[in-house]
Amino acid sequence: MEAAKRDYLQAAVGVSKSNKLIIPKLLEWYQLAKDLESLVDWVCLHLPEELRKEALICLQRKGRQPLPELVEMVPCDFTFRYLLFP
Numbered sequence: 001m002e003a004a005k006r007d008y009l010q011a012a013v014g015v016s017k018s019n020k021l022i023i024p025k026l027l028e029w030y031q032l033a034k035d036l037e038s039l040v041d042w043v044c045l046h047l048p049e050e051l052r053k054e055a056l057i058c059l060q061r062k063g064r065q066p067l068p069e070l071v072e073m074v075p076c077d078f079t080f081r082y083l084l085f086p
Contacts, residue, residue, distance in 0.1 A: 009046055015054045019061075020072040028073055036067055 012024045023043055031039050044055050059070055 005046060006048065009043065010048050010051060013043055013047060013051065013055070015058050016072060019058050020070055021055050021058050022072050022074055024076055025073050026076045036071060040067065040071060 012026075014022045016022050021040065021043075023039070027043065028039060031042060040059065044052055044059075047055060059067075061070060
C-alpha cells in the first residue's frame with residue numbers, strides 16, 4: 001500500500017507552469033484533513049524527495065499569498081499511469 005500511495009502521489013501531484021501546487025481533488029475527498037493546510041502538509045510529507053523540494057519552493061510564497069492561491073485542486077483523472085524507471 002505504501003508503494004502504491006507513493007506512486008500515485010508521484011504521478012498525480014505536481015507544480016504547474018504558473019507555480020501552483022497541483023493536487024487531485026480525490027485526495028481532498030478521502031483525506032481526513034480538517035483544512036487545506038493540513039492536506040498540503042500531508043501531501044508534501046509523502047512526496048518523493050525531488051517532488052517535495054519543488055512543492056516546498058512553490059509554497060514558500062505562503063507569507064505573501066494566501067494558501068488557496070498557491071494550490072490548484074484539479075478534477076479527478078481516474079486513469080492511472082505506472083511510472084517506469086530505467
